[in-house]
Amino acid sequence: MTVLSGTMVRPYEQPATVRSQVTVPLRFPDGFMATAEVMTFHGLSDGQEHLLLALGEWEQTLLDQGSSGKAPLVRLHSECLTGDVFGSERCDCGPQLREAVEEISAVGGFLLYLRQEGRGIGLYSKLDAYALQDQGMDTYEANLALGRGEDERDYSSAAQMLGALGAGRISLLTNNPDKVGQLAALGINVREQVPTGVHLSEANHRYLSAKRNHTAHTIELPEAMPGDVPASAPASVQVPTHDELLARVDALVPRLRERAEETERIRQVPEATMAELKEAGVFQMLAPKAVGGFGMGLETYVQVVRRLAQGCVSTAWSVGHLVEHVWMLARWPQQAQDEVFANGPAPLAAATGAPPGKAAEVPGGFTISGRWSFASGVMHSEWALLAAQHGGARMQFLVPVAELELLDVWHTAGLRGTGSNDLRAAGLFVPAHRALAWDRLAAADNPGSSIHPDPNIHVPMATFLNMVAPAAALGAAEHALEVFRGLMMVRKVKQTVQLRQADSPLAQARFTQAYGQVATARLHWEEAVRVVSGAYERPPVTFTDEERSRYRLSLGLSGAASAEAVRLILTGSGGSVHRLSHPLQRIQRDVNVLLNHASLTMDPILEQAGRGLLDLGFSIPAEQF
The missing domain is CATH 1.20.140.10 (Butyryl-CoA Dehydrogenase, subunit A, domain 3)
Known part of the structure; x- marks a missing residue:
């Protein structure tokens, strides 16, 4: 953590002034676009060419920043050529920059792009530190081994830039407590610390762990590297190859045919079949590796459904959707995932939006009401993913099946064994962490994509559906x-x-x-x-x-x-x-x-x-x- 020196100045003691302002349209590699007012400054204490990007309704947030009003959302982003420009996965800088522009644009505020490469030690020294990290040091140990400080960044200029715009009361988008402490010492009122996403990859796991353990960054991480399976892990959690999983499925087909008549008669997949499917690992094929899943792709998934249908179409339909819904759960934010994956890598959930229900916002979350049809797999599910309209927006709500009324209405000519019954709720409370806008869930850039590196989480949802x-x-x-x-x-x-x-x-x-x-x-x-x-x-x-x-x-x-x-x-x-x-x-x-x-x-x-x-x-x- 940086130690503040007695020579650091408050923004109003050594004021800076806006030097220039220019409108710049932004477009990121994933297609996200925003418009920024980019400002430069005179009088910055360190003499560096820092930038401030004003985003969204930033002027209104300055007007509203009184003691009871909203405060502009601010991100202090230190320059990272390797992450911001080249997409390096050794750090989380590039994804944080992309996230910050979207989050700030939505509410209004400022992104400060600070020329402090490598925690202030410079680009060449940062690359030298990478070489030491490859020998086993963490990011802080490597800086010290080079004769530099653990973190040499100074946010005096950042405070001056905010002061030049009159942004004395802000919400700070960060997981780094040092940024909060420095700005507070510099006279900026940090009303709220807003956490950033955890942009985890196999390459940056040790880096993020060091930030969490050494400088108390507010980051939640799995203990293992993404995709790692302990050598002592039981065979049931070893990741099979594409061909190995298909061979397991092929072995089940004769028994699916034997039970097809029973499946239709009881109007759901028999428990014996469910047990065999779980033993084969079918339900965890699309689940992320970090939660114990296989992280497999579209080709394996559709081949499994096709081969199951050679045994029993109702079973293939039910299993295909249950597997797909595990994958949908992995697209949610961390708090919801912690809840649903607490008991294993394949939580079973039904999902339906036909027709969508209605949602109303209440303190702490929402209430939802409706009757949803075609809940395939619900007879085996612990959770239900239900679509509902809130104003003009379509949202999805994650609800325990036990809190819903199950209506036995699936009496059909075909697919009788899917048990695709109706669900009903009236004024059911759903906490905020189990509510998500449909467009965020369905996008390639969904909340889960910043948690899991598995490629299947980083694709639009409609293609699998x-x-x-x-x-x-x-x-x-x-x-x-x-x-x-x-x-x-x-x-x-x-x-x-x-x-x-x-x-x-x-x-x-x-x-x-x-x-x-x-x-x-x-x-x-x-x-x-x-x-x-x-x-x-x-x-x-x-x-x-x-x-x-x-x-x-x-x-x-x-x-x-x-x-x-x-x-x-x-x-x-x-x-x-x-x-x-x-x-x-x-x-x-x-x-x-x-x-x-x-x-x-x-x-x-x-x-x-x-x-x-x-x-x-x-x-x-x-x-x-």
Whole structure:
């Protein structure tokens, strides 16, 4: 911590003046944009060329900063060439700069960009300190080994800059208590310390730990490096490869088929199946490594859903959404994650926003009311993620299922085993830390992305949400084709001369048509996965209208081809397959219901995809397509 010298001056004892002011539009690599009024100064005590960026409604915050009014939000950001410009992950400076501009722009205030590289020791010395850190020293020990101070930064000029604008009462965006202490000693009234996010990566874990342990930065960190698994950890938490997890799933398929009739009859996934899925680690595949998950990507996830559907479509649907919702929980801020991941890496949650409820702000949080339908997986869930409108904004609320009324209404023709019942609440209180704006949750730059380095947390949410139904439909069609082939090899068709259906040229043609439809469905599905995965490889993850149109169209066409394959198969399989004990009739009913899901409903897909492919622009917000 810096020791204040007796020569430090208060901003009003040695005043600075604004030298120039210029408007600068800002655009960050992830696409975030803001406008700053950049100011330079005369009379700064250290003679450095520090900058002040005035953001948002900064002038109004100066007018409102009386004893009972709001104070401008201020961030003192020390220059970091490696982090701010080159994106180095050895520190958290770049993400903090990006975060600060957004946070300050939203409420009004100032970002002070201070030319104090390497905690004041300069760029070359900082790089020398990095070399010592590679030999085992922490950031403070390395500075001392170079004959420098642990932290040589002096915030006298910062206080002068604030004084020049009349910002004598501020809220300070920082985790560093030294900044608060120095500004207070310099005559700035720090009304409130606002914590910054924890921008953790594998490369900066030791650096952040040193700041927490050595200089009392208010940072909460996992004890292990992100992604580390202790050598002594049980086999159940070892991270499998893509192929290893798929092999575990394939081994479950025969038992899913055996239980498919039971799954439909009890209208939920049997507990025996849930236990086997948990033992295989399926539910933690998208969970971040720091909480004990596997941190896997889209390709593994959709292949798991597809293969589960080859055993039981209802199970694939339920599991696909439960896995997806674990991933959604990892996008929340730290306090909510601490709560939901307290008992393990795969907290199970249902999620629904159809229709959204209503929310009202109250002291300490919100109250929500509504009746939500299609809560897939709720029969096995501890938590529910519920959408509700608050004013003009859509929000999501995290609620224990035990606090909600469960309505047993899922009596359907297909997907009966998903147990997608309704949930109801009236005036239910939800604390503020379990409420989140939908656009923040859905964005690539979500709160969890500053906590977890796993790539899957750093992608827009909508892409995963569209993948379950097409993968389940494809897996169902593949199973139907397998069953049809078995029937053809043994079935004798009435009013024909062949001993078995497979010997009939017409039956051979029908099988070939069904086979071709399944192949078409698979190729469209693989094309959609390829388009989405390609976008993940070029952060920040964004989609052009053409790309979004291509993958949504491919998913829709995949679902349609899967359904056509099942229709051809059922038409050529005889009356006995319509007995409720036969898997083909169940597959047909399940696929028919899948086709009514928004991700496979062709009319709006064709309309919006056509607009996107013709460069006409979508007629709905892109994130809703």
